[in-house]
Amino acid sequence: MINNRWKRVSVAIIFLLPALTLYITLMIVPIFQSVKLSFYSWNGVPAKLPEFIGISNFERMFCDPDFWHSMVNIGWFILGSIVIEMPLALIYALIINSHIPGYRIFRVSYFIPVILPITAVGLMWRFVLYPTGAFNILLQTIGLGSLATDWLGNMNTAVFAVVVINKIVFAGLNMLIFIAGLAAVPTNVYEAASIDGAKPRQRLIYITIPLLKESFKIFTITAVTGSIRMFDILYVMTGGGPNGSSDVPATLLYFEAFRYDNFGYASSIGTVILLLSLCASVILNYFFGNSRGECK
Amino acid sequence: MTKLISKIKVLSTRLLIYLFAIPAAILGIYPLIFTLISSVKDNSEIFGTMFSLPSIYHFEYYKMAIEYANIFSCIKNSFEISVLATFLVIIIAAFAAYVIARIDIRINNLIMMFFIVGFMLPVHTMLIPLVRIVNTFNGRNNLLTLIILYTTFELPISIFLMVGYMKGISKEIEESAIIDGCGYLRCMTSIILPLSMPIISTVGVITFLYCYNELIFGVIFLTDKTKYTISIGLMSFVGQRSTNYGPIFASIIIAIMPMIIIYMFMQEKVESGLTAGAVKG
Numbered sequence: 001m002i003n004n005r006w007k008r009v010s011v012a013i014i015f016l017l018p019a020l021t022l023y024i025t026l027m028i029v030p031i032f033q034s035v036k037l038s039f040y041s042w043n044g045v046p047a048k049l050p051e052f053i054g055i056s057n058f059e060r061m062f063c064d065p066d067f068w069h070s071m072v073n074i075g076w077f078i079l080g081s082i083v084i085e086m087p088l089a090l091i092y093a094l095i096i097n098s099h100i101p102g103y104r105i106f107r108v109s110y111f112i113p114v115i116l117p118i119t120a121v122g123l124m125w126r127f128v129l130y131p132t133g134a135f136n137i138l139l140q141t142i143g144l145g146s147l148a149t150d151w152l153g154n155m156n157t158a159v160f161a162v163v164v165i166n167k168i169v170f171a172g173l174n175m176l177i178f179i180a181g182l183a184a185v186p187t188n189v190y191e192a193a194s195i196d197g198a199k200p201r202q203r204l205i206y207i208t209i210p211l212l213k214e215s216f217k218i219f220t221i222t223a224v225t226g227s228i229r230m231f232d233i234l235y236v237m238t239g240g241g242p243n244g245s246s247d248v249p250a251t252l253l254y255f256e257a258f259r260y261d262n263f264g265y266a267s268s269i270g271t272v273i274l275l276l277s278l279c280a281s282v283i284l285n286y287f288f289g290n291s292r293g294e295c296k
Numbered sequence: 297m298t299k300l301i302s303k304i305k306v307l308s309t310r311l312l313i314y315l316f317a318i319p320a321a322i323l324g325i326y327p328l329i330f331t332l333i334s335s336v337k338d339n340s341e342i343f344g345t346m347f348s349l350p351s352i353y354h355f356e357y358y359k360m361a362i363e364y365a366n367i368f369s370c371i372k373n374s375f376e377i378s379v380l381a382t383f384l385v386i387i388i389a390a391f392a393a394y395v396i397a398r399i400d401i402r403i404n405n406l407i408m409m410f411f412i413v414g415f416m417l418p419v420h421t422m423l424i425p426l427v428r429i430v431n432t433f434n435g436r437n438n439l440l441t442l443i444i445l446y447t448t449f450e451l452p453i454s455i456f457l458m459v460g461y462m463k464g465i466s467k468e469i470e471e472s473a474i475i476d477g478c479g480y481l482r483c484m485t486s487i488i489l490p491l492s493m494p495i496i497s498t499v500g501v502i503t504f505l506y507c508y509n510e511l512i513f514g515v516i517f518l519t520d521k522t523k524y525t526i527s528i529g530l531m532s533f534v535g536q537r538s539t540n541y542g543p544i545f546a547s548i549i550i551a552i553m554p555m556i557i558i559y560m561f562m563q564e565k566v567e568s569g570l571t572a573g574a575v576k577g
Contacts, residue, residue: 008399008400008401009401011395011399011480011481012395012399012401015391015392015394015395015399015480015484016391016392016395016407018388018391018392019388019389019391019392019411019451019455020392022388022444022447022448022451023410023411023414023448023451023452025429026422026426026429026444026445026448026449027414027417027422027448027449029425030421030422030424030425030426030429031417031421031422031425033424033425033428034421034422034423034424034425037424037425046431088320091316091320092320095313095316095317098313100310100313100314100317105321106317106320106321108563109321109322109324109325110320110321110324111324111567112324112325112328112556112559113324113327113328114570115505115509115555115556115558115559115566115570116509116552116555116556117508117509117511117526117527117530117551117552117555118509118511118527119509119511119526119527119528119530119531119551120526120530120548120551120552121327123530123531123534123544123548124327124328124330124331124548125327127327127330127331127334127342127541127545128326128327128330130343132343133343134326134330134346137346138346141346168323168324169324172324173570176567176570176571177571179571180571200309225416228418229418229419229420231420231511231512232511232512235511235512235515236511236531250418250420253420253423254420254423254512257423257424257427258516263424266424267421267424270418270420270421270422270423270424271421273418273420273421274417274418274421277416277417277418278416281416
């Protein structure tokens with residue numbers, strides 16, 4: 001390459017400058033500012049300076065039942081990912097991969113909700129889940145009419161309704177991860193297994209799933225970190241309600257900051273979300289190990 | 297005989313698969329169909345049924361949606377932002393990726409790691425300081441604010457994808473160009489960039505989708521109705537007209553039309569782009 005080192009470095013700096021400037025000023029610095037602000041109290045008025053209050057925000061947070069409730073809700077989202085989304089995504093991927101007649105239509109119908117604005121998807125489902133909406137009608141038609149309720153307006157069901165809808169919609173996205181993973185499995189492994197007399201179900205359990213380990217890792221990390229940051233669909237479908245029953249830390253943050261003007265407290269929630277996110281990434285990466293290079 | 301039995305076996309497994317796949321597909325599509333049908337239905341007909349077709353087709357609801365919700369202006373805003381942000385992301389990320397992938401500097405990997413950290417940073421944690429910054433520059437209700445923000449937040453993944461791709465381009469092409477007296481800028485724009493078209497279109501698709509569908513920044517920084525993007529416009533329209541549902545459904549259908557059209561034309565690109573985006577971790 002070009003040998004003049006100074007020229008290399010100066011060109012590198014110029015080319016990197018726009019990206020680095022934007023990235024540092026709008027992502028890195030705000031993170032530090034946010035963490036710092038969590039130790040202050042501020043109502044957002046530029047004229048009033050933030051007041052240093054030490055760890056009061058965190059004390060308040062850890063004593064607040066609403067906060068812990070929001071953390072439990074994150075737990076439901078993570079659980080939903082494992083129990084609903086993962087099997088669905090895997091099954092969808094297997095269906096698509098098997099190329100049965102009509103698989104293209106299936107792929108489109110599983111995937112379309114993912115590319116639409118989350119607002120649109122959330123609203124559409126909101127209307128389906130109305131007390132007099134299509135879902136309750138369905139329940140009545142199959143005789144489970146007694147279960148019909150205002151799914152999003154009922155404190156006991158709201159968060160679960162959102163979890164289920166979220167997982168159904170995003171199974172379509174994660175299906176792509178498994179399709180990519182399935183494509184990477186060499187066909188001769190299956191052939192060898194068939195020759196040895198393995199039935200399709202055995203092939204699935206003993207070959208396919210173990211070889212999808214990398215995909216499972218990607219799925220889990222994406223699902224867990226995504227659950228920790230969950231906001232959009234909740235904002236659209238329930239707004240954290242009713243009565244905060246479907247709140248998650250991100251919605252708490254939004255309301256504390258932009259409705260109640262508690263910017264310091266909101267920042268401390270943000271710091272917790274940040275820490276959770278980082279810890280989850282690190283722990284999950286460690287837990288899954290580096291599986292590359294194993295089965296080659 | 298055994299041939300018949302195995303054929304029956306294959307068919308019955310197929311049947312089982314369809315028994316699952318078709319309801320699942322309906323599950324995904326139903327809200328869309330329901331919205332479409334309901335968009336021309338009178339209020340009284342919308343709820344209380346699942347599949348019925350309207351007795352009177354109220355196509356004027358679409359006209360109402362356009363007028364009252366400013367749907368077209370919302371779409372225009374969303375498009376403006378998405379196109380400009382996509383354009384900016386491609387350029388800025390390409391230059392940065394070129395350095396990391398092709399220019400030999402000792403701290404290359406460090407810079408890459410630095411950008412990768414961006415994946416793990418939750419947007420909401422940065423919201424409040426960003427609000428402060430935007431207010432300092434009087435950026436509220438300014439589409440440019442969103443363009444810059446969207447560009448910045450899509451940089452990490454775009455750079456990551458581009459670096460991965462550019463590293464795969466063989467070095468000989470550049471080396472012979474340099475022997476012929478090509479500078480870095482020429483090398484990049486005339487050689488690497490054209491060769492990187494696949495990843496550039498992937499990045500473009502991911503960024504466009506992100507910008508068009510984005511919600512939180514729009515909610516916080518846009519209060520002027522004429523500046524609303526699609527996401528905010530829809531939400532506010534629902535808030536207003538809570539009694540007449542037809543036009544609300546109509547506005548949803550209009551709002552998602554561009555995305556569906558894009559998906560129809562660029563299906564492969566969209567899916568591969570989102571796979572790449574999801575696999576990033």
